[in-house]
Amino acid sequence: MKLELQGITKRFGSFTANDSIDLVVEPGEIHSLLGENGAGKSTLMNVLYGLYQPDGGRILLDGKPVSFSGPGDAMAAGIGMVHQHFMLVPVFTVAENVALGHEPTKGPMLDMATARAKVREISERFGFDINPDSVVEDLPVGAQQRVEIIKALSRRAEVLVLDEPTAVLTPQETDELMQIMKQLRDEGTSIVFITHKLREVRAVADRITVIRRGRIVGTADPSAEQSELANLMVGRSVALQFDKEEAPTGETAVSVRDLTVVDDAGLRTVDNVSFDVREGEILGIAGVQGNGQTELTEAIMGLQKNVWGSIRLGSTELVGRSTKQVLDAGVGFVPEDRTHDALISSFSVAENLVLDQHNRRPFGSALSLRLPRIRKHAQEQVEEFDIRTSGTDSPVGSLSGGNQQKVVMSRALSRDLSLFIAAQPTRGVDVGSIEFLHRRIIAARSEGTPVIIVSTELDEISQLSDRIAVMYRGRILGIVPGDESREVLGLMMAGYTAEAARAEVASGSTLANEELAAEGDIA
């Protein structure tokens, strides 16, 4: 089915998310929509899927104009969507999730046998290996994504929209997904592939449309140079790599031994982990989301309940301390989810900048906050970190994601630190800010602070780290030098030990596209 978007415009208040966008997706092509976070890709697709009503423009399917008042209409017209955050009911089985909304019935009752058969049929056709009776919450994310695809296909989707589908996958799962996409394309499905990862676009797309600030800024062939795409996407030339100066490493500053964290369901989210970080060293912690990285950082910060083992910072034992005591010991922390764990969105920029220090000098006295001092501090930090805000009194929620992240980083870095921990330091941040934030992290290291970086972005890890620890199912599978190859890291993220991964790469058979794996990627 041929999909055409003509002059689609969508405004939110005074903000124009999509500015008269034209897009044509031919039958049986993989059309990649490339753009930074917040460029308006998801908004456009939500308009296509009937979740938003456009303020202007029209949608044509096979040349006929259509209008969707809701996702039900879009689905009926043959449009399927795999959302970035899966739209699956965790407690339902695969068959129930796939059937939901167009359930087969036998008289008044659900006909689950037919629903199961449908799942089995599609799963077998594409080699998905999905059991219709599995409960969705028990499946790994890669399998959940395949359930989403089955869901779309079971509704006879002829246009399939994949919104940032690789964000949650291991490199290997990403390769599998790309094979699936190619197979679907060959069977005649049109695919819209939304991403900000250049590497993936070049590996799988037939055509590329680049979106920036709600407008189409260009189209490109998959053969285009990576730097060319990056410049188009960001709007100026960007350094994909920058050199970090060597810094002398000092004494061991942080020493974690046999750390185990158990969650409420009794699972070991961190399982017997040991590592050291020296002064002036960045230890990168790599791994697919949900392999214990969050719990590890939270355990250090005193935010986890069931913690065994030892975390020594200099001569201080941190296990068993309250979060306040950990902060007082000089640990700076950037949590992975800034909106939930780092900022109070209705508080002002100035207030957010002293959240962790409001109760002590110079910002607080016994009875009250010292507002002039807090204001002055805010002005200094806004200046130093180039935080774009209409004023230090504006609510932090009104700032863009990148500027919010700068607030969080500057708060953590504004005092003398004995350890700096940053989880996903640049998630959802535009490319310009990423570069700035990375330089700040390296600056902190070069001053001699030990740094722990947790990131699911392999490129970020490779770029910043002096050493890399890979976490998989709560364990550290190995600590490798910062310049370890992508393939080895990718395999370790999928559960290989360092030695096994290196052996596998040496034998040269693992990855579908080695060229693809070897290349860098900017975001």
Add this chain to the structure above:
Amino acid sequence: MNSTAVSRAPITTGDSEVRLTEAKGRLPGWWKMPAALTFFALVSLLVFGIGGVRGQDSHFTIAHDSMFTSMGIPTEITVPSVPTAIVLSMVLLALAGFAWFMQATNRTWPRFAKPALQVGFGVLFAVAFLVWTVAAQSLNIEFLLKATLGLAVPLVFGALSGVLSERAGVINIAIEGQLLFGAFGAAVVGSMTGSPWIGMLAAPLVALVMGALLALFAVGYHVQQIIVGVVLNVLAVGLTSFFYGAVLKPQAERYNVPLRLPELRIPVLADIPLIGPMLFSQNILVYLMWVIVAVCTVALFRTRWGLRVRSVGEHPQAADTVGINVARTRWSNVLLGSAIAGLGGATLTVGTNVAFTQEISAGKGYIALAAMILGRYHPVGAAMAALFFAFATALQQNLGILSSSPLPAGVEKFTVPSEFLNMLPYIVTLLAVAGFVGRVRVPAADGKPYIK
């Protein structure tokens, strides 16, 4: 996928089967349920057994004169108080020991085994309690059970109202108000028409007002649902009290006559000893209750409607993206729930030959809420929990009669203050929520307004 294109890394094959390593193989809090059982078993042994009135018998009436008794089934049984309680306590301890064994070795319970063990334990504990408290006296078990069911009806209907609305993601604290409106509507319409039947049919319609207000604020205006519920309860008390004082009381013969739905006695079955009167000699509302519980269970778990309702309560956005109208589903479920609670309200007036009085619901809506939670948001579970709470109330009423009847000369015994039995539902619910009766899984989107 053509297998040649990607060679899977060996460790990722069959990934879906592997979970994170479990610590020591046991869940935190695994000890809670066996510990609770052990506690109650020891209470039974020490208080009901060893602490019982020695040398006395407990008398129980279990049947009335009928063709069954003429066939040789005794109308009364008598057991020696202390030895019986001790034997029962030993069985309770054995059940607790079995629970320790299953939990400590982290074995998987067979389906329904855990609730069956808990229900069985509860029944035996209740029997041990009765044997102890009835020592040297006599109690009619048939009456007790029949009263239990009668008292359970408003609780079951109320709890079903909660189940229907919370399964769709709307917290329903307003059950109390829905019961009150139902009771009021049944009494007034019944009195005006002179027919308890028409009163009964009017009750769900009047209770719909409460449901509509709850849905309007909770679904339409995204107001904090607990607050709406509490406010509606206060509103219901205020409104019905006003009309009671202004209209019902001055013109009672016209607007507030005590009415009673006839008892529909099913021949032969109603004569079965012990359970006959309870199950087969009741009014229409009781029979209707069984039907509605069954229909709700099948509808929620076996039909398209139920799948959609549950998806809205678990993940409204997912439901929305497959074309299910979240707001409409929530509206209709809250309305349906409030209508069912209205029937429960009718039980309080036309169901029991009582005229409407101020605050006639007397907190039953909150006990229904507790029953819903203890019943894990399942119609059958909620009904079982409601029966249990009703049993505690029926027992309290019967023990009141017991304590005022004379004891044989020379016998002294301790009686349980009735207030403790009144507190029982709340204590049990707190234990349930704290994980002593197993995990209660709340619908994930319960109480969360859905804003696109």
